[in-house]
Amino acid sequence: MDIADRLAALESFFACSPAEAGKLSDAMAFVTYHHKDILAHQGDVGAKLWLVLEGRAQLQIIGIDGQTKLLAAHGPGELFGAFPHERLVISDVVVQNRLSVLEITTAKMTALLQEEARIGSGLSKILGRQYNAVLDRMAARITLTANGRIYAELLHEAGDDGRISPPPVIAALALTAQTTRETGSRAINALERRGIIRRDDEQLEIISKSLLEELVV
Structure with a gap:
């Protein structure tokens, strides 16, 4: 992904200005993961956030019956990880097919939100959409x-x-x-x-x- 596409994606996801998207871009690293890569293990200390550009990540836990259960799945335009503070990871985070993300530490994102109110507003919209998606999946089950x-x-x-x-x-x-x-x-x-x-x-x-x-x- 070139810098122009990256900035355009951030402007769209966060509904922010080019300047604010630039600050986000400077603080985030573009990373590609492969099928079955594990971004975090259950019990790790989580200190990162990932914004999905392409692909899907699954949050998987082992149930009391020993079977793998899906806690959540995140696709393009969705954000997941430790927020607003570092925390223990409650599930394995496993890549499905391939995954392209913008990666940022929790500390950097928290600092950006304190500096740029519109980034915080955009983040609230992203999390609101994800909340509704979780409810839809629960209803479907x-x-x-x-x-x-x-x-x-x-x-x-x-x-x-x-x-x-x-x-x-x-x-x-x-x-x-x-x-x-x-x-x-x-x-x-x-x-x-x-x-x-x-x-x-x-x-x-x-x-x-x-x-x-x-x-x-």
């Missing part, structure tokens, strides 16, 4: 079938253009939807057979968004 949760996650990850590139890892998608890899695989295969989605090594494309939306039950 209660009200939707396993297949319905898979399809809802596809719609969420694909966004307005209906594409996910690279295509989602089925095991990770199933974990996000709180179901098994086998269930996720059957659900995706059923969509392919019906021509609702198309996927290859480069991307997954939703061919009929309306038909997919009808299956979110």
